Amino acid sequence: MTDFDWQDYSIETQAIRAGHKRTEEGEHSMPIFMTSSYVFDSAEDAALRFTGKREGHIYSRFTNPTVNAFQDRLALMEQGERCLAFASGMAAIMAVGMGLLKSGDHVVCSRSVFGNTILTFQNYFAKFGVETSFVELSNLQAWDDAIQPNTRFLFVETPSNPLMELIDIKALADIAHKKDTLLVVDNVFCTPIMQKPLLLGADIIVHSATKYIDGQGRCVGGAVIASDEIIEQYIYPYLRTGGATMSAFNAWIFLSGLETLAVRMKAHCDNAFELARWLDEQPAVDKVHYPGLESHPQHQLAKQQQSHFGAVVSFELKGGKEGAWKLIDSTKMLSITANLGDVKSTITHPATTTHGRLAPEVRLEAGIKDSLVRISVGLESVEDIKRDLLRGLVA
Ligand SMILES: *Cc1c(COP(=O)(O)O)cnc(C)c1O
Numbered sequence: 001m002t003d004f005d006w007q008d009y010s011i012e013t014q015a016i017r018a019g020h021k022r023t024e025e026g027e028h029s030m031p032i033f034m035t036s037s038y039v040f041d042s043a044e045d046a047a048l049r050f051t052g053k054r055e056g057h058i059y060s061r062f063t064n065p066t067v068n069a070f071q072d073r074l075a076l077m078e079q080g081e082r083c084l085a086f087a088s089g090m091a092a093i094m095a096v097g098m099g100l101l102k103s104g105d106h107v108v109c110s111r112s113v114f115g116n117t118i119l120t121f122q123n124y125f126a127k128f129g130v131e132t133s134f135v136e137l138s139n140l141q142a143w144d145d146a147i148q149p150n151t152r153f154l155f156v157e158t159p160s161n162p163l164m165e166l167i168d169i170k171a172l173a174d175i176a177h178k179k180d181t182l183l184v185v186d187n188v189f190c191t192p193i194m195q196k197p198l199l200l201g202a203d204i205i206v207h208s209a210t211k212y213i214d215g216q217g218r219c220v221g222g223a224v225i226a227s228d229e230i231i232e233q234y235i236y237p238y239l240r241t242g243g244a245t246m247s248a249f250n251a252w253i254f255l256s257g258l259e260t261l262a263v264r265m266k267a268h269c270d271n272a273f274e275l276a277r278w279l280d281e282q283p284a285v286d287k288v289h290y291p292g293l294e295s296h297p298q299h300q301l302a303k304q305q306q307s308h309f310g311a312v313v314s315f316e317l318k319g320g321k322e323g324a325w326k327l328i329d330s331t332k333m334l335s336i337t338a339n340l341g342d343v344k345s346t347i348t349h350p351a352t353t354t355h356g357r358l359a360p361e362v363r364l365e366a367g368i369k370d371s372l373v374r375i376s377v378g379l380e381s382v383e384d385i386k387r388d389l390l391r392g393l394v395a
Helices: 011-017 043-051 065-077 089-100 115-128 140-146 169-178 228-242 248-259 261-280 299-305 320-330 360-365 382-394
Strands: 082-086 106-110 131-135 151-157 182-186 204-208 222-226 285-289 312-317 346-348 372-376
Touching (some): 011 065, 011 248, 065 082, 065 222, 082 228, 089 115, 089 182, 089 228, 106 115, 115 131, 115 151, 131 140, 140 169, 151 169, 169 182, 248 261, 261 285, 261 312, 312 320
Parallel strands (some): 106 151, 151 182
Antiparallel strands (some): 082 222, 204 222, 312 372, 346 372
16 A cells, blocks of 8 residues: 655665555555465456566566565665565575576686585586686785676675675776676675675675574575666566565565664674674684774775674684584584574584585685684674683683
C-alpha cells in the first residue's frame, strides 16, 4: 500500500523501514509470501506481464514480494540502484560471471578472495574459455599490469580473509575505468554499515547474506547490487533463467537481520578491537592482524575507507601449528567452525581448514602460516572471550 521514499533517510532507518509495501491487511511486520506463482486478472494481463509491458509478479523464481522487500532494502543501504537476491553468496558471484562473461574474456581477481570464488573462476569459468589472472590484493600496480584488452572485470574482497589486508577501492576503480573495465567488490566483511563500494566507484557489489546480514547463522543467501542497467541487461535475465533464487522464507529472515545490522556491526567491531589490543599484549602471541591496530600496514586506509575496523581478528602464535591447535582445543566457549559473522564467536585454523587445499608454498605466499589462528568475534562479553582464550595462551 504505502511505498515511501526512504532515499533521504539514514542507513539505520532504511534498514528497519525500507522495502516493506504494507498490504491492505495493515500488517506491521513483513509477511512471508509462500507462493510459487501469481494469478493474473485476465488473459491480456498475463500477456502484458510476460512481455514485461506491465509490472507484476509471474513466478517466484524471479520475483516474490518478500524477496523484493529484501532487495529494495539492501539496494538502498548500499546506495545502489537495484539489488537481486540469490540462493547463496556463491550463487550471486556465479550470476555476475554468467551474466557478464563470454568465451574469450579475461578476469583479474585478488589472490586473497574466498576459496570458492577462486575455484569458480579457476575450475568453472576456465572450462568455458574465460581466463583469470590472480594478483596480490594490495598491489595496485599488479592490478594495472594484469589488465588486458579483453578484461571484463576486476574482482576484489576488502578487507581480506583471514589476514585483514585492504585495497584502496577508489584507486582500483579508477584503474579499472581508465582501461574500460568494471570493478566488482565482495562486501561481505564490511557490509554497507562499514563500507560503501559503489560510492567509491565500484560497479557491482556481491554479498553473502549468510554472514553478517543474517547475523545468527541460520540461512544461506546472497545478493548482487549494481546500476539498473547492469542488473537489467546482465543479472536479471540470468536469475530468471538460471534459477538460483532466494526463498521467501530466507528473505524474511534476512530482512529482520538487516534491521539489527547497524547495532550488531558496531558491537562486533568494538569487541574485535578490544580483543585485538589484548591479544597484541599476550606474550604467546607473535603478531596480530587487525586494521584497527597502528601496527597494521594499512591502518590509515582502513580509517578512511571503513567506518569501523571489522570483526575478524587473526594472529600468529609463537608455538607454531602445535601452539595454534592447542589454543583452539583449549577453548570451551568459542565454536570451532570456519563460519563467520555470527553472534557466536568462532575460532579456526586457516592453514588446515579454509586454506588447507592450497599447496603449502602457495599458502605461505598468501601469508597463511601454520601458526595463524582466526577468530570471528561475536557478541558475547569480550571479557568471557578473553577468558576462554587465556587458558590456551598461558599453557
Ligand atoms: C561466505 C562467503 C562467500 C560465499 O557465500 P555463501 O553464502 O557461503 O555462498 C563469499 N565471499 C565471502 C567473503 C564469504 O565470506
